[in-house]
Amino acid sequence: xxxxxxxxxxxxxxxxxxxxxxxxxxxxxxxxxxxxxxxxxxxxxxxxxxxxxxxxxxxxxxxxxxxxxxxxxxxxxxxxxxxxxxxxxxxxxxxxxxxxxxxxxxxxxxxxxxxxxxxxxxxxxxxxxxxxxxxxxxxxxxxxxxxxxxxxxxxxxxxxxxxxxxxxxxxxxxxxxxxxxxxxxxxxxx
Amino acid sequence: xxxxxxxxxxxxxxxxxxxxxxxxxxxxxxxxxxxxxxxxxxxxxxxxxxxxxxxxxxxxxxxxxxxxxxxxxxxxxxxxxxxxxxxxxxxxxxxxxxxxxxxxxxxxxxxxxxxxxxxxxxxxxxxxxxxxxxxxxxxxxxxxxxxxxxxxxxxxxxxxxxxxxxxxxxxxxxxxxxxxxxxxxxxxxx
Numbered sequence: 182x183x184x185x186x187x188x189x190x191x192x193x194x195x196x197x198x199x200x201x202x203x204x205x206x207x208x209x210x211x212x213x214x215x216x217x218x219x220x221x222x223x224x225x226x227x228x229x230x231x232x233x234x235x236x237x238x239x240x241x242x243x244x245x246x247x248x249x250x251x252x253x254x255x256x257x258x259x260x261x262x263x264x265x266x267x268x269x270x271x272x273x274x275x276x277x278x279x280x281x282x283x284x285x286x287x288x289x290x291x292x293x294x295x296x297x298x299x300x301x302x303x304x305x306x307x308x309x310x311x312x313x314x315x316x317x318x319x320x321x322x323x324x325x326x327x328x329x330x331x332x333x334x335x336x337x338x339x340x341x342x343x344x345x346x347x348x349x350x351x352x353x354x355x356x357x358x359x360x361x362x363x364x365x366x367x368x369x370x371x
Numbered sequence: 372x373x374x375x376x377x378x379x380x381x382x383x384x385x386x387x388x389x390x391x392x393x394x395x396x397x398x399x400x401x402x403x404x405x406x407x408x409x410x411x412x413x414x415x416x417x418x419x420x421x422x423x424x425x426x427x428x429x430x431x432x433x434x435x436x437x438x439x440x441x442x443x444x445x446x447x448x449x450x451x452x453x454x455x456x457x458x459x460x461x462x463x464x465x466x467x468x469x470x471x472x473x474x475x476x477x478x479x480x481x482x483x484x485x486x487x488x489x490x491x492x493x494x495x496x497x498x499x500x501x502x503x504x505x506x507x508x509x510x511x512x513x514x515x516x517x518x519x520x521x522x523x524x525x526x527x528x529x530x531x532x533x534x535x536x537x538x539x540x541x542x543x544x545x546x547x548x549x550x551x552x553x554x555x556x557x558x559x560x561x
Contacts (some may be wrong), residue, residue: 338516368561
């Protein structure tokens, strides 16, 4: 019998981030993460494939929101407008209550090459989600792939601005400004 | 004393690819790769940090050629023209004598998530090289980052076309066509 543990993934992620911040990623074991939450190693591995994954929970939900927003974009699809709507829709994941977590999490990732590698893999799934959803809506190549890369760059840039301690703007506004700047840059480059 | 082994990295990479193709990446050990080349495990680790790295030799040379071409681009820098010159300069790594190796290597990477993750990390270094060299030449943000992403996408697309068994064009020509298509797509998107 598998015992149901309320919010186990969230509890494990929070404990992991605390331990990584205190001792460093390399000096923290999965057993220690589980122990701090009062859960077992087995429960950890039911939710996360490996130690790296514990900082990337919620990724599937993010990708789903992005893809659904592209699917719901009005006809005929204007790719960067659809990307913009999708990025704004993700603001639900980046409210003020998540800011401290996001800042601490990013500091841990930036200090560890293994985590940076996993982050790249996760970010690549955003590009794939954008690209596939745009193709599905009939956007031809290489426009779908290029728009997807612009969407990914806009997401990363908006996120970096959002976690900057000096930032005053909310995530949705940051995505709008970033994407506008990238659209202008694309016009200049082309 | 460290014994000098002529072409040790190349020999190790070729042996590794043979073994990965025959037995699969997961079923091949570093000891077996070294054994097949008549070298030691210690020699392997003098050249490659881990088993994944053995398929990514030559990456530093590629990044160097890209960055140097951007640095050498005529003033005032037109970012996509500079990227185009840089991509053409990499054609020296993608001659017909390398095609079979590249095809077999990509098949192994595509079959293994660990290798795909490492490939993303390597591809990300191309983007960083483009971006930093463009910034160095005075290209403002976010134009430098966007041009770098376009350069990365052009590189990946040209490479995928080059290893397609039906392809008849050389790598330099493929980079020109791919970048032209992306420039048009950027104009349409913007």
